[in-house]
Amino acid sequence: MKVLKKNRFNKFYFEKKVLLCAVLAVFAGGVFYSQNENVNDGVLAESLEKTESSENSEKKSASEDSEKLKKEKAEDSKEKKEESKKSKKAKKTEKTDESDKKQEKNKEITKIDPYLGDVYIPVKKYSLFFENYSIECNSERGTFNFYSAQKNRKKTPVFSNYEDSISSSFFLRIGKTVYCLNKDSAVQKELWKTANGARLVYTINNKARVAIDFSFEPEETVKKIFALEQNDEKIVTEQDGNLLKTEEDEEVSDDVVLPGVIKIRAYVTNLSEKKANFALKSVLDTAVGEGADFHFLTENGLSFNSEHQFENMLKERALCVSDSKTSAEFVFEGKNISSPEVVTIANIAYLNSPRWIMVSESGRSFNSLNAYNNSGISVVWPQKKLQKEETYSIQFFAGISSNGRKCDTLKYVDFVETDSIKKVEKTEPAASFDVQGSKKADVDFIVQNVTEKQLDFEYIQNLINRIDALESTDTDVDRNELRQLNSELDAILAALRKRN
Secondary structure (H helix, E strand, O other), X not given: OHHHHHHHHHHHHHHHHHHHHHHHHHHHHHHXXXXXXXXXXXXXXXXXXXXXXXXXXXXXXXXXXHHHHHHHHHHHHHHHHHHHHHHHHHHHHHHHHHHHHXXXXXXXXXXXXXXXXXXXXXXXXXXXXXXOEEEEEEOOOXXXXXXXXXXXXXXXXXXXOOOOOOOOEEEEEEOOEEEEOOOOOOEEEEEEEEOOOEEEEEEEOOOEEEEEEEEEOOHHHHHHHHHHHHOOOOOOEOOOOOEOOOOOOOOOOOOOXXXXXXXXXXXXXXXXXXXXXXXXXXXXXXXXXXXXXXXXXXXXXXEEOOOEEEXXXXXXXXXXXXXXXXXXXXXXXXXXXXXOOEEEEEEHHHHOOOOOOOOOOOOOOOOOOOOOOOEEEEEEOOOEEEOOOOEEEEEEXXXXXXXXXXXXXXXXXXXXXXXXXXXXXXXXXXXXXXXXXXXXXXXXXXOOXXXXXXXXXXXXXXXXXXXXHHHOOOOOOOHHHHHHHHHHHHHHHHHHHHHO
């Protein structure tokens, strides 16, 4: 009985112990879970803190990056603006530089003739126009031509236009050597645009320079002369040569085509170190009038259909070529015109031969083996002895008209005071100098006012003696001086007649 009780007690005690262990285990598990949960919460909190910190850091970094980007953009924008300003400034500078270069280029192009003293611009080709007429020059060939154009018609060349009018040319003789200025390879050719027209310049190195000016005479003066002629009124002049116009004079109708008056002036300059004789010749290959009944007409009514040579042009004065549409007139004698030594009309091939003055056969036809009725004009001016860098000039006029109208060139020459005469009014007959010291060419001496000294008997006798001495000289006659002295004598005699 006691043993049983003890076993029961032991069993009860064991069950209680197990139960207690179980309770303890449960309690321990709860405590462990609670601790673990606390640990997990701490880890989670720490993780959240880290996440929040990371997010804040990222936000801060993003904000910083944004600020940085803004700053960079602002800097980029500033740099771009500065670059843009620099670019604009550079472009402006480039434009200014280009403008300066153009101005410098223009300054380089505009030059001053060292011998004649006027301003010019070098060009390759140049054309001058007046009404329906033109003067066209070419620097490469050193050639020139005159043209007339009727309404709605092709322009008509006055000279042959074969190979840029190469058959019309000027020749220079230095001593015994002759140069064809537009064909000779030793001659440098240039074309200049001047204030008055076109200038062909031919240079033979260290020997000579020939400058030939082509210009149309002023429209106002040509119009005035034509208006006076239309009214059948006598053209009168003042003592100084200026045209007078009465109240009855009428203006020229706008539909009237005026003639074109062309002034041709050649300047010859000695470029050598020695004194030498120089002479000029012009050969004009006329194309107008070659199909007409008569190739050439003179002012005094002579007509020529074959070769002829004029020892002077005092009576004939001018040669005219004409067809039904176009007329051209060349005046070789008159006021302010250089009198030629000899003028020849012949076949152009003969005229372009090397001989300075050809031996003419009066009555020989204008035909040759290569051409039929191919005529031209040769004009030879007297030679002139020139010192180093000395210049002399010759001058003549040409006129063009269209629609079958007769040229009025002689009327212009006879009644209009030209620029060169105006220059003489204040100068002596000797060569004049400009302010830069460059020599200018001689011009005819026209006496406008005779002084008391010139009316003195001894002065007049000395003048006559000088004229006789020049006329009796066989060689090296200065014809320009002779003309000047004769002009002065004529003026003195006219003044004496007025006194009496």
